Structure formats: C-alpha cells, structure tokens
Amino acid sequence: MMMAVAELKKVTKAYGNKIVVDAVNLQIREGEILALLGPNGSGKTTILKILAFIENPTGGEVKFQGEKVNFKNTEKVRLQSTLVFQKTTLFGTSVYNNIAYGLKMRKVPKETRDREVKKALEIVKLEGFEKRNARKLSGGEQQRVAIARALVLKTKLLLLDEPTANLDPKNAGILEEVIDTVNRENKTAIVMATHNMFQAKKLPHRIALMDEGKITEIGAPAEVFGKLSKNLARFAAVDNTFTGTAKATASGTSKVDIGNNVQIEVTAQRQGATAVFINPQDIIVSKTAVESSARNVFKGKITEIADLDSLVKLKVDVGKPFTVQITKRSFSEMGLCLNAEVFITFKASSVQVL
Amino acid sequence: MADVLGGIVEAFQLIVTGDPEILGIVSRSLLFSGTAVILAILWGTPLAMLIAMKEFRGKTLLKTYFSTLIGLPTVVLGLILFLIFSRGGPLGFLGLLYTPAAIIIGQAILVTPILVSIGVSAIESVDPEIMSLSKTLGASESQAQVAVLKEAASGIILSDIASFNRAIGELGVVLLVGGNIAGFGIRTDVLTTAISRNVQIGEIGLAVALGILLVLILFTINIIIVVLRKANYIVELAKAPYFRLKRYRETK
Amino acid sequence: MQAWQKLLIVAALATIIVVAGTLVYFNYFTKRRLFISTTTSLYDTGLLDLIETEYEATHNVDLNILAVGTGIAIQHAQNGDADVVLVHSPSVEKTFLEEGYGENRKIIAYNFFTIIGPEDDPAGIEGKTITDALDGIVTYGDSLADQAGQTQIWVSRGDNSGTHSKEKSLWSKAGYDYESITEEPWYASAGQGMGATLNIANEKEAYCLADIGTYLKYYSDGTISLPALILEEESLLNVYSVMAVSPTVVANQSIHEKISFDDAMEFIEYLVSPETQQLITNYGKDTYGQSLFTGAVQPLIDDSPQPLVSWIQDYAFFDGSECPPQYRNGYADLYT
Numbered sequence A: 001m002m003m004a005v006a007e008l009k010k011v012t013k014a015y016g017n018k019i020v021v022d023a024v025n026l027q028i029r030e031g032e033i034l035a036l037l038g039p040n041g042s043g044k045t046t047i048l049k050i051l052a053f054i055e056n057p058t059g060g061e062v063k064f065q066g067e068k069v070n071f072k073n074t075e076k077v078r079l080q081s082t083l084v085f086q087k088t089t090l091f092g093t094s095v096y097n098n099i100a101y102g103l104k105m106r107k108v109p110k111e112t113r114d115r116e117v118k119k120a121l122e123i124v125k126l127e128g129f130e131k132r133n134a135r136k137l138s139g140g141e142q143q144r145v146a147i148a149r150a151l152v153l154k155t156k157l158l159l160l161d162e163p164t165a166n167l168d169p170k171n172a173g174i175l176e177e178v179i180d181t182v183n184r185e186n187k188t189a190i191v192m193a194t195h196n197m198f199q200a201k202k203l204p205h206r207i208a209l210m211d212e213g214k215i216t217e218i219g220a221p222a223e224v225f226g227k228l229s230k231n232l233a234r235f236a237a238v239d240n241t242f243t244g245t246a247k248a249t250a251s252g253t254s255k256v257d258i259g260n261n262v263q264i265e266v267t268a269q270r271q272g273a274t275a276v277f278i279n280p281q282d283i284i285v286s287k288t289a290v291e292s293s294a295r296n297v298f299k300g301k302i303t304e305i306a307d308l309d310s311l312v313k314l315k316v317d318v319g320k321p322f323t324v325q326i327t328k329r330s331f332s333e334m335g336l337c338l339n340a341e342v343f344i345t346f347k348a349s350s351v352q353v354l
Numbered sequence B: 001m002a003d004v005l006g007g008i009v010e011a012f013q014l015i016v017t018g019d020p021e022i023l024g025i026v027s028r029s030l031l032f033s034g035t036a037v038i039l040a041i042l043w044g045t046p047l048a049m050l051i052a053m054k055e056f057r058g059k060t061l062l063k064t065y066f067s068t069l070i071g072l073p074t075v076v077l078g079l080i081l082f083l084i085f086s087r088g089g090p091l092g093f094l095g096l097l098y099t100p101a102a103i104i105i106g107q108a109i110l111v112t113p114i115l116v117s118i119g120v121s122a123i124e125s126v127d128p129e130i131m132s133l134s135k136t137l138g139a140s141e142s143q144a145q146v147a148v149l150k151e152a153a154s155g156i157i158l159s160d161i162a163s164f165n166r167a168i169g170e171l172g173v174v175l176l177v178g179g180n181i182a183g184f185g186i187r188t189d190v191l192t193t194a195i196s197r198n199v200q201i202g203e204i205g206l207a208v209a210l211g212i213l214l215v216l217i218l219f220t221i222n223i224i225i226v227v228l229r230k231a232n233y234i235v236e237l238a239k240a241p242y243f244r245l246k247r248y249r250e251t252k
Numbered sequence C: 001m002q003a004w005q006k007l008l009i010v011a012a013l014a015t016i017i018v019v020a021g022t023l024v025y026f027n028y029f030t031k032r033r034l035f036i037s038t039t040t041s042l043y044d045t046g047l048l049d050l051i052e053t054e055y056e057a058t059h060n061v062d063l064n065i066l067a068v069g070t071g072i073a074i075q076h077a078q079n080g081d082a083d084v085v086l087v088h089s090p091s092v093e094k095t096f097l098e099e100g101y102g103e104n105r106k107i108i109a110y111n112f113f114t115i116i117g118p119e120d121d122p123a124g125i126e127g128k129t130i131t132d133a134l135d136g137i138v139t140y141g142d143s144l145a146d147q148a149g150q151t152q153i154w155v156s157r158g159d160n161s162g163t164h165s166k167e168k169s170l171w172s173k174a175g176y177d178y179e180s181i182t183e184e185p186w187y188a189s190a191g192q193g194m195g196a197t198l199n200i201a202n203e204k205e206a207y208c209l210a211d212i213g214t215y216l217k218y219y220s221d222g223t224i225s226l227p228a229l230i231l232e233e234e235s236l237l238n239v240y241s242v243m244a245v246s247p248t249v250v251a252n253q254s255i256h257e258k259i260s261f262d263d264a265m266e267f268i269e270y271l272v273s274p275e276t277q278q279l280i281t282n283y284g285k286d287t288y289g290q291s292l293f294t295g296a297v298q299p300l301i302d303d304s305p306q307p308l309v310s311w312i313q314d315y316a317f318f319d320g321s322e323c324p325p326q327y328r329n330g331y332a333d334l335y336t
Helices: A044-051 A095-105 A110-123 A139-151 A169-186 A197-202 A221-235 A328-334 B004-016 B020-053 B059-069 B074-085 B100-124 B129-136 B141-151 B153-169 B172-178 B191-200 B204-251 C003-029 C047-058 C070-079 C090-098 C130-143 C162-173 C178-182 C194-204 C212-220 C261-272 C274-282 C297-302 C308-316
Strands: A004-015 A018-029 A033-037 A059-064 A081-084 A157-161 A189-194 A206-211 A214-219 A241-248 A254-257 A263-266 A272-278 A284-286 A296-307 A311-317 A321-327 A341-346 A351-353 C032-038 C061-067 C084-087 C102-116 C154-156 C187-189 C207-211 C228-230 C237-245
Touching (some): A018 A059, A018 A214, A044 A081, A095 A110, A095 A139, A139 A169, A284 A328, A311 A328, B004 B204, B020 B191, B020 B204, B074 B100, B153 B191, B191 C194, C047 C261, C061 C261, C070 C084, C084 C261, C102 C212, C102 C274, C162 C178, C162 C207, C207 C212, C212 C228, C237 C261, C297 C308
Parallel strands (some): A081 A157, C032 C061, C154 C187
Antiparallel strands (some): A004 A018, A206 A214, A272 A351, A311 A321, C102 C228, C102 C237
16 A cells, blocks of 8 residues: 555534534545545535645644644645645736745745746746736636646645636646646645546546535546446536436437436437536537537526636526636627527537546 | 015025035934834834734724824824923933934834824735745745735835825924924934924025925835836836737747 | 734834934933023024034033923923023013022023014004004004904914013003904904014004014015014013023933033023123124124123113012022022
C-alpha cells in the first residue's frame, strides 16, 4: 500500500448547527489525483479548506505525512499544501508579484524566484505576462495565473476547487493538461473538487463521491461510475447529467427516458437504468428547429444566462435543464434573452453513456 | 479695503525670491504636519486593522465614534490638549506645551479618526478571500494581514492625503498647544497661524503669499499621489499595443 | 504575533521617540526658554520683536512670546505656562496680584487710544474732550434722517477685547447707557480685530476708537485715510505693565526649574533699564514719524511731566503704588 500524504479520520465540520462535513474518512495517496465529485453544498470545498489547513475541523483528526496536525498552529504545515479557490482571487498587483508571493513567504532568493515564476508561466502558457496587471487579464488567464501561483510552490499536496468551472473550453483544456503534467512530472498529489462528470472521468486516478457532507463512494473512475447509476439521481445537479431508463430501438440505438417527456437518443445499446452526459459544447442552439441529421431536438426556454470569457453559458429548460455554451458573438447576433424560446439540438453520438 | 492685487504681487515676489521667513514657516508646516501624519498612520493603521479584522462587541459603536470625531472642531481639540499639556495639567510634567512635539502629537490625534474611519472601510471592502489566499500560499497570520492591508492600499493612501490636508490646514491645535511662537529662537508658528497673524496686523502681502503656498503645497502633494497611482496605469497603457500585437501574431 | 500588534509597538516607539527627542533637545541643546504671555495688540506693533532681538543678543535665554489673546494670556500664567505677563489692563492685573499669581509688577510704558473719524468731521469733535466728542457724535447721529441703519457713523470692535472694554467705559463715563447706544441705527459692531474694524470705519467714513499702534500702521501705509481727531486725553490713557508669575504658582517645579523666577526678574529689570526705556520710546519714530509708546519708568521717578504722571497714578496704581509691598518678592531696588 502506498503511503498517504494526508489522512482525514472522522473529520467533522459544523457551522453552528449546520454540519457540512460529517465524519469523513479519507486518505490521499502519494502521487495520485483524487477527484471529489458531488453537487454544490456537498462539503467538497470545506474538505479542501481543511486539507489546506485554513479551516479548522470541529471534530476528528487530520494527519499530514504521518503526523497529526495541530490546528492551533498550522503555519508550518500550510507551507506543504496549497489550495486554488473556485472563485479566482488575485492580489491587485502584477502577475509576477502574484506568482512570487508564496516564494517570498518561503524566503526564496530573488534569482530563483524569477526563474520559477518564468517556468510556471510557461507551464500555464502565459509566457511574458510577468509585468501585466493580474486583475486586468481575462477570466481564463486569471485562473491560469492562480494555478501557476500554486504550482510554483511545489507543495506535497495541491488542492483545486472546481478548477475549470466558469472557463471556456480552450482555457479548461489548458488547465486539464497542466494538472496532468504536474502530477506526472512532480508526483504531486492532487485533490480536485468538481461537479463536472466528464472531467472526473478523464483526469483522476480515484474518485470520491460526496453527498451531504459524506463520502458515499470511493474508488477508480470505472469502478465508481459502474456503481454510480443507483446514486446518480442525487447528482442531477451536475450539468447535463441525467439518469433514466434506456430502451433499445429498432435502428440499433437506444432511447433514454429521463423524465418529463424528454427522451434522449444515444448510440450505445443499453437497457434499463442508465446515466447520460452531454458536453455543453456539443449542443447547438437555434431560434427555429433546424433540419439536420442530429437525432435529439428539443424546444425550451432560456432560464439562466451566465457570462464566461468569450462564451455565454445558457440554461435551457426543455422539461429538464440543459446547459449549453455558445460564443458571445452568436449570442448577440441571435438576440437571445431570458425566457426566449429556443431549440437545442445534439447528435446521438455526442451523448456519453456512463 | 487693503489692496488685494498689490498683496498678490507682493506675495509672488516673496515666493519667487525665496524669502527666508516664508521658507522657515513652510518647512515648519511640512515638518510638523508630515511627522504628525506619519505618527498617526503608525497608530491609526493597527487600530483600523483591529476594528476591521476582528469581531468584538461594540464594534459598530467604535466605528461610529471614530467617524463622529472626524468633524471635531480643531479648536476644541486644541483646548482639550492645551489643558492636558499645560504645566498645571495631567501631562504637564512632560513640559511639552509650546514644543513641536505637542503640535505633532496634537495633529496626530486630530487626524487619527480620519485614518481609522477610512482605513476600516478600505480594509472591509477588500475581498475576504485574500486572507485565506495569503495563508494557503504560505503566509503567517501576520503576513496575511499585511496582504489584506496592501489590497486596501488605495483607500488607505486616500486617508493619508485627507489627513495631511487636515493637519496642515488646521489652526486650533497648532495655535493653542504650539503657542504660535515667532521670533528668533525656537519657533512654533506655521502657515495657518502665520496667515492668521499677518491678516491681523495688516501684512496682507505676506498673508496672501502664505495662503498661496499652502494651496500650492496641498495641490502638489495631491498631484504627486494621483500621478503615482496613475503611473502604473500609464505603464500598462503604453504596453497594451505591444501585447495586442503579440497576441495577434500568436493567433496567426 | 499579529501584524496590528507589531504596528502598535512601532507606533508606541515612534511616539516615545518624538516625545523623548523633544525633551532631550529642549533640555540639553537649546537655550532656556522664557515664556512671555502678552496680548495680541501689543505683540502686533512689532515692539516685542525688537526687544527680543536686543535681549537675546546679551542674554543666554530664548524669549518665547505667546500672543494668543487677553483671556488666555492670564490663563497661561495661572496654569504656570508663562513666566512673565505683559498686559495693559490695570483692573485685571490687580486681581491677578491679589490672587497671588503675579509678583513684582512694573509699569513700563504708556500711550493713548485715539478716536479717528472722517476728514471733514461732521460731528465736530476734533480737539474736544472725549465726553463732548461722544455727545457730538450722538447729536450728529440722531440728526440723520432715519434710513433704517443705512448711515452708520460709529464702528465698534464689538469683540469683548481690551479696546472694546475701553470703549464701553468711555460711553458710560460720558453718561450714556452702552446697551442703548448699541441699538442706535448709526452704531455698527464689527465683531472683529482692530485691523478689520479700521477697514470698516474707513469704508463707511465713520468714527471709531483705535489703539494708536494699529492705527498708525494702517494710516502710514495708506490702507486707511481717516485722521486721528482726539489724542492724549486722560480717559484715553493706555498703560502697559509687566509682572513675573509667582514661583509658587508653577504646578510642576521640576520641569520648570531650568527657568527660574530670577530669569523672569532679569527680563523685567532689562525692560525698566534706561536703555530699554529709550528703545521703547523711540520705537516707530522712523516708520511713523511719532512714537507708539513712551517709557513710563523715568516719568514716574521724576514725577513729571504733569498731569501725565497723575493720570497714570490714578488709572494704574493700586493703593498709591504700582506694586504694593505685599506683592513684591525680593528685588527691592526696582521700587526705590
């Protein structure tokens, strides 16, 4: 058995009467990527904050590299574990000063600092950004600076809270690549919270499913997703993930009934309880029904509009809520607004069956 | 009425020729008020941090108290301090009355409410995540507090300027605890007291000259701060076309 | 330790450095400071600047002149914040001596208040006694058609200063109730200092009581054009005296010990010396063509000129002496 970087034993955290983390046992192994997967409010962020030693647990015990952590004085252990927040938070200064901050705290000499910052910027593909004002960068660039700022510290444990939420696919892709590289090259143990199933399936070595402050399932992705169907209903909050009953069709595809009269056609042949996921980028939005080869067309209303960098994220309610991403340009050209009636279209082949 | 135009002409002559009397008064004003503001920053900043970063009972009351004190008439504070520093008063044994130290401490007390009030709201408006962020990047509690303070810098600089403006422009404290001593030995007369006296004795030219200088000093200091704050922005502005070009090439 | 705690320690240290630095500087690196509390009207003539220059050239003391207003001048001495008091208000001085705050009073100089007014003198007061002059002003004022206060012929300081008190006493001496005078339509109250009051009188072509020092300064540089109409009358007499603050008053002897009662007395002896008296008498002659003050020491010794000496004695002596024996403390040669 591999040695654990960190270990939570019956860790509980409560704010007043509200228990957000409920007697969680969790081991983080050396060199692994562990994903905490669960809906908002399931306690992922709190676990990350406890592992970063910036939040004190109400009960239980935390071990770091075999030693029990004294939460009264975390100044030393904090140097070994760092967290990248979900909401990108940068100091109001240059990119260089942001990334060098942790190194300065560690009293790293200036020449080394300069070199490390340069390297970190290369990794996140922001070469030459040192002197730019960090807060004037685009959202995606800001999040990459935040990641670089954590990477440069070369901590034993790297904690990422929804690293790609609110990022356009290009930036999200860069980040996923970075996470993978860092883990492989530095053997850094990484714990990331996510509610993006697609991401959870791709990157991590292990997945822990979280729900209402508890870890309900933990194991390799294939194993967890195999068992997932019965629990997946609880994860309906995750974007574009639906559970339903599949029925094979005559044409060799299957139709998954996800409720409210919404039937999704998928290419895989399935029968019975199934979970499906549709990548938001794969969905086409139009004001009228388009004639195409795509098998899935639904009519619905826009219920939410969120501004990402170059993209706009829409929630379209077609009986079930779908998340779609379109470019800002097409958003304004189509003149979309809240409550507008739109059609969403996607191919059967872009539906992933879990 | 006195010849105002003549006064202004005389004022410019005095300023241009660098009249030693005027130079002395100006440098005393700058020295006393500058030191007072530095002192007030030193004790006002930790107070602001304490009020903004800690939770305790009576916090709102304390904040209200400081914002109320901003409007205290300087002559009232001057009188209170005079009675305290007076040889017959509780701190009389120090013998500080009519010394620069009395003026400096008096003005520092005068501007502390400005520094604390604006400082507290500047610190409170900083993203609360900055504290956790600094800590997770390896800062100690104390270093994290400094990081929050840095984020509040622009608001705090604003309070520093406001304090200096108030200190150098006030009359009550410097008159009552400083004594407005002119002459040849230790002097405690500054711009405001000298203006007031010269108006009284009909030296309109000198009074106008000092008034112009007071305004010029305030103006210069405010300009310097604005330029310093803008400097960063101007550098950014100058660089922008270069980065746009670079990004354009990259996309190709 | 938290950042604010560190900062507070730095702040405390900085405060201590400022205070300690000042104390060390004033105790070891400067001349002893002798504080002289005086009224602004005396200070504003510039005489004290001259005296300071002369005195500091021959004495190892730094004269610090506090000119912050009559009331606070006395307050200073009572708190032990001044060593010498230099004022021109016999009644206040008397109380000051009686209450044990002042000692060794010496009358050092005198001059006269003056009534100034328009060149053509419509009330016809020039050369008259003050009582007749005030009568004339009232008659002239009453003769004006009531224009709801459009024409004001008398401007008062109206600021409770020494000069204002003098004006009140002049009106009552002439048999008028000052309160009802203030309600006359031709009466204006400036509520400001002497300079501002003179400017207002000049604009309005009105009569006004002025101290001779400020008046001559404004008149000689052309700021105002009103001539002085009444000069040198007994009731316009203005007498300046000096007193040492009693050493028993000073609240904190330890701090005060560097400046002694003897330093204060040395300054008083300097003021009454023939050379200084001459300096006072000559002051302003070059600039204004006449003196602003006249030294009073020699006239009081000579008992001449008369009736001036008797005017001074009537106005500013207590129990037939400038300083009754019970208020003297050593320095007997001052009163021989």
